[in-house]
Amino acid sequence: MAKIVPDCQNCKHFSKALDPEISKVYIGACMKLEWPYAINIPKDDGIEGECGFFEKK
Numbered sequence: 354m355a356k357i358v359p360d361c362q363n364c365k366h367f368s369k370a371l372d373p374e375i376s377k378v379y380i381g382a383c384m385k386l387e388w389p390y391a392i393n394i395p396k397d398d399g400i401e402g403e404c405g406f407f408e409k410k
């Protein structure tokens with residue numbers, strides 16, 4: 354089941370969605386999981402599974 358990684362928004366790899374259209378659906382993007390690609394994190398469902406890369410900003 355997909356869920357929001359609890360502290361994405363306090364992680365230094367998180368980039369907040371600035372575009373108003375994108376931020377309707379995504380809280381922002383993770384710059385770490387699939388570097389060099391940004392992974393958008395859906396507001397409602399979060400990302401799948403656990404994240405072992407959390408680093409506090």
Ligand code: SF4
Binds near residue numbers: 366385
């Ligand atoms: S590294 Fe993990 S905790 Fe940090 S933004 Fe990406 S998914 Fe969230």
